Amino acid sequence: VWAENLIIGLERRTRRSAPPYHRQVFTQIRDAILGGTLRAGDRLPASRELARSLRLARNTVARAYEDLLAGGYIEGRVGSGSYVMADLDLPRTTEPRLKPAPASRSAEAGRARAAAHGSSPAIRIDFRPGISDWEAFPRRLWLRLIGRALRANAAELRRYGEPGGYHPLREAIARHLAISRGVSALAGQVVICNGSQQALDLIARLCLRPGDRAALEDPGYPEARQVLGRGSRPLFVPVDEDGMDVAALERMTHGRPAPRLVYLTPSHQFPTGAVLPLSRRLALLGWAARRDVLVVEDDYDSELRTPGRIVESMQGLDRARKVIYIGTFSTVLFPPLRVGYLVLPPEWTERFLQAKWLADRQTATLDQLALTAFLQEGHFERHLRAMRRLVAGRREAMRAAIESDLGGIMEASGSSLGMHVMVRAGRSAPAERAADLEQRIVAAAASRGVAVYPVGPCWSRRPRYATFLLGYAALDEDLIREGVKQLARAAGEALGRGAGRAGAGRR
Numbered sequence: 001v002w003a004e005n006l007i008i009g010l011e012r013r014t015r016r017s018a019p020p021y022h023r024q025v026f027t028q029i030r031d032a033i034l035g036g037t038l039r040a041g042d043r044l045p046a047s048r049e050l051a052r053s054l055r056l057a058r059n060t061v062a063r064a065y066e067d068l069l070a071g072g073y074i075e076g077r078v079g080s081g082s083y084v085m086a087d088l089d090l091p092r093t094t095e096p097r098l099k100p101a102p103a104s105r106s107a108e109a110g111r112a113r114a115a116a117h118g119s120s121p122a123i124r125i126d127f128r129p130g131i132s133d134w135e136a137f138p139r140r141l142w143l144r145l146i147g148r149a150l151r152a153n154a155a156e157l158r159r160y161g162e163p164g165g166y167h168p169l170r171e172a173i174a175r176h177l178a179i180s181r182g183v184s185a186l187a188g189q190v191v192i193c194n195g196s197q198q199a200l201d202l203i204a205r206l207c208l209r210p211g212d213r214a215a216l217e218d219p220g221y222p223e224a225r226q227v228l229g230r231g232s233r234p235l236f237v238p239v240d241e242d243g244m245d246v247a248a249l250e251r252m253t254h255g256r257p258a259p260r261l262v263y264l265t266p267s268h269q270f271p272t273g274a275v276l277p278l279s280r281r282l283a284l285l286g287w288a289a290r291r292d293v294l295v296v297e298d299d300y301d302s303e304l305r306t307p308g309r310i311v312e313s314m315q316g317l318d319r320a321r322k323v324i325y326i327g328t329f330s331t332v333l334f335p336p337l338r339v340g341y342l343v344l345p346p347e348w349t350e351r352f353l354q355a356k357w358l359a360d361r362q363t364a365t366l367d368q369l370a371l372t373a374f375l376q377e378g379h380f381e382r383h384l385r386a387m388r389r390l391v392a393g394r395r396e397a398m399r400a401a402i403e404s405d406l407g408g409i410m411e412a413s414g415s416s417l418g419m420h421v422m423v424r425a426g427r428s429a430p431a432e433r434a435a436d437l438e439q440r441i442v443a444a445a446a447s448r449g450v451a452v453y454p455v456g457p458c459w460s461r462r463p464r465y466a467t468f469l470l471g472y473a474a475l476d477e478d479l480i481r482e483g484v485k486q487l488a489r490a491a492g493e494a495l496g497r498g499a500g501r502a503g504a505g506r507r
């Protein structure tokens with residue numbers, strides 16, 4: 001780092017007690033080095049420049065630098081200036097000037113989850129759900145599209161874009177959703193967001209007032225629960241093998257004020273993998289229309305299912321304009337792209353556009369331009385076909401591996417769609433024991449280089465079974481088989497029954 005802009009505050013020597021200027025400069029640079037603000041190899045400003053900016057004589061600064069040199073804090077390199085000494089072995093005793101505020105528990109939990117997103121180097125096989133295969137992403141093509149956008153779209157790149165997104169992208173998404181998901185919307189109802197997570201955040205800000213109730217799946221997507229539950233009172237609706245229990249929701253709200261919204265993942269319930277049948281979809285839409293409730297449909301991974309097994313979106317079935325549809329490019333392209341979208345009932349669009357503008361103006365234009373070409377020129381469809389084939393092969397490898405290695409130890413559910421499967425330890429246990437068992441299995445798997453993700457955080461209460469999510473879309477088939485073998489051994493150890501069917505011993 002070139003510490004050209006290092007801030008040095010001088011105490012003017014109107015009072016006798018203020019130290020001489022060369023001493024003040026020395027002390028502040030020394031403290032910056034000891035405190036870690038300046039690090040080994042950082043370049044100090046030239047003494048002439050620093051003197052000018054501090055309005056001191058050059059000799060004064062030169063004297064301070066000589067003292068730093070003599071003290072071993074800095075070294076001079078002939079012809080190129082002064083640098084913080086490279087091999088300083090500093091005792092880190094100086095308190096940082098800005099101490100972080102004490103963290104709240106939920107902020108800590110959020111950070112723990114964020115940390116879990118980047119797995120530790122010892123993890124060789126990471127079953128994190130929701131991650132697509134970066135190796136399968138057509139990077140050269142993307143580079144070409146970015147380059148082309150940079151050369152050709154000067155006007156769009158010179159100014160802020162629309163808060164709702166680049167119009168041709170909104171059109172391309174509306175068209176894609178009409179064809180593949182039965183979504184019925186004009187481009188103007190599509191709002192591009194930074195991933196579906198921002199879509200949830202905007203919904204929480206705009207659709208929920210303090211004290212409102214938000215109906216949520218139980219178990220459900222923890223990140224939705226944290227955002228939508230922030231200002232509202234959650235109403236947890238049970239999930240069974242067909243997804244959200246809509247009859248239970250009707251019973252729970254009968255004769256009471258209706259919730260303001262209901263959030264669900266109907267096409268591939270997160271985490272169970274259930275698909276909400278048509279009868280329940282229609283019942284939910286009828287209830288929402290009667291009770292004036294917004295339905296937030298998170299359609300996060302339905303692009304990856306096999307054609308023929310596609311269920312139409314709830315947005316496409318809705319006649320009362322109650323559905324807010326959320327989609328994302330995270331699952332089929334790559335998550336750090338941070339492009340997702342909302343499809344809104346027309347009367348809500350203006351409010352969302354204003355909120356998006358105030359939140360962060362717009363989603364990055366360059367990415368939107370490349371993505372537009374990706375969609376318009378048929379690359380997206382081609383990529384989807386390739387991904388569906390790839391993921392179907394991995395899904396089958398996962399199914400077979402679970403059957404051969406985890407059978408008798410864990411049961412799988414929701415394995416026929418999407419990019420993750422849920423596995424549950426066969427024996428139930430008292431709730432504390434199940435949570436403890438989850439942690440022990442996570443640790444035992446991690447010690448074998450395998451990361452698995454407990455379902456505990458998806459529940460409003462503590463579950464009775466140790467249950468895990470295994471995402472497989474980013475792993476090749478050999479790694480999937482190897483990972484499941486190691487999980488079987490880890491689970492066998494933690495369950496205290498030897499090594500299960502997978503055989504004993506660590507590789």
Ligand SMILES: Cc1ncc(COP(=O)(O)O)c(C=O)c1O
Pocket residue numbers: 129130131194195196197198221265270298300327328329330331335339340
């Ligand atoms: C239910 C659900 N929604 C959305 C997402 C994607 O979030 P984003 O679009 O913010 O990357 C995921 C990813 O795991 C998910 O599981």
